[in-house]
Amino acid sequence: MNKAEKINAYRGEFKNTFREIRETHKLFNYFGKEKRFRFRQLAAELLLLELEGDFNNKIFPPLDLKTLIFGIKKYEKKISKNKLRFFNGNLDYIVESLNMLLGAFKMRDIISFYLLISYLRHKRAGNQNLKNELAAFAKDFMQKLNLFSIYDTKPPKEMNRKEFLLYKSYKHESKIMTTANSFRNRLDIMLKEFEKQNPIIIRDKKRLHDIEQKRMLYFRQKGMCTECNKSLDFTRAEAHHEIAHSAGGKTDDLSHSQLVHSRCHKRLEKRLKKIKLLQ
Ligand SMILES: [Zn+2]
Incomplete structure (x- = not known):
C-alpha cells in the first residue's frame, strides 16, 4: 500500500474530515483523475499543516506517514470548529484566487500556496484585497518557476542570476517536499516574492495601531x-x-x-x- 492508501485505512474525525473535504470542496474539481486516494492525501496534508502548524514561528509538521498517523490519532475525537472554518476559508481562497491556473499546479505547489495564504490570513494586517493580490502573484510566480528546469545551470534570458537562484532553490525545496524545513524555506521564498508586489505588515493584536x-x-x-x-x-x-x-x-x-x-x-x-x- 502507498501512503494515501495507508492513511485511508484509519477511522475517526480527522479521517472523516479529509475525506469529506476531498469529496465536497470545489478545489478538487480542478484536478484530473484521482489515483489511489492521492487527493484525499492532499486534503489530509493541508489539514495537518493547518492544525499542527505554528504560523507565528513558521514551524510546520513534516508530512511523512508517521506524522500523518500522529495527526489522525490526535484528532480522532474532535477538531475545533473555528480551525475547520479557517481551514475551509483558506481552500476557498485557493480556488477563488488561482482558479483556472490550478489544473496546471503540482500538488507540492498547492501545498506551498496553502501555506502562503494561511500565513497571510493568520498574520497580515489589511487583507481586503488578498484575492486579487494572490491572483496576480500566482501568475507571476508560476511563470518564473516554469521558465527553466531544475537541472539548468544558467538563468533563462528573461531572468537575472539572483532571481534564477531563488526560484531554483524553491524547486529544490519543493522536491524534498515533506520536511519541516522545506515548508519553512518555501514559505519564506514566496513571502519574499509576494512582498515585492504587496506590502506585508504583520498585525499586532495587542497594541493600538502599531x-x-x-x-x-x-x-x-x-x-x-x-x-x-x-x-x-x-x-x-x-x-x-x-x-x-x-x-x-x-x-x-x-x-x-x-x-x-x-x-x-x-x-x-x-x-x-x-x-x-x-x-
Ligand atoms: Zn485635519
Whole structure:
C-alpha cells in the first residue's frame, strides 16, 4: 500500500474530515483523475499543516506517514470548529484566487500556496484585497518557476542570476517536499516574492495601531488628514476607528481606520456622537 492508501485505512474525525473535504470542496474539481486516494492525501496534508502548524514561528509538521498517523490519532475525537472554518476559508481562497491556473499546479505547489495564504490570513494586517493580490502573484510566480528546469545551470534570458537562484532553490525545496524545513524555506521564498508586489505588515493584536500600521495608513492617505484634507505630521497624527472598540471594531482592521489631526479627531468624534443621538 502507498501512503494515501495507508492513511485511508484509519477511522475517526480527522479521517472523516479529509475525506469529506476531498469529496465536497470545489478545489478538487480542478484536478484530473484521482489515483489511489492521492487527493484525499492532499486534503489530509493541508489539514495537518493547518492544525499542527505554528504560523507565528513558521514551524510546520513534516508530512511523512508517521506524522500523518500522529495527526489522525490526535484528532480522532474532535477538531475545533473555528480551525475547520479557517481551514475551509483558506481552500476557498485557493480556488477563488488561482482558479483556472490550478489544473496546471503540482500538488507540492498547492501545498506551498496553502501555506502562503494561511500565513497571510493568520498574520497580515489589511487583507481586503488578498484575492486579487494572490491572483496576480500566482501568475507571476508560476511563470518564473516554469521558465527553466531544475537541472539548468544558467538563468533563462528573461531572468537575472539572483532571481534564477531563488526560484531554483524553491524547486529544490519543493522536491524534498515533506520536511519541516522545506515548508519553512518555501514559505519564506514566496513571502519574499509576494512582498515585492504587496506590502506585508504583520498585525499586532495587542497594541493600538502599531507604528507600521500607522505608517501604512499615513502613506495610503498620502500624508493628508482625511477630515480637513490638510497635511499631517506623522508623529502627531491620531488614528480614528470608524467602528469604535466598544462597538466591536478591531484595531487591526485597517479598512475602517484613518489618520487625522488631534483637533480634527475631536471634531469628528463630536459630529459622530451627534449623528448617533439623532438616530
Ligand atoms: Zn485635519
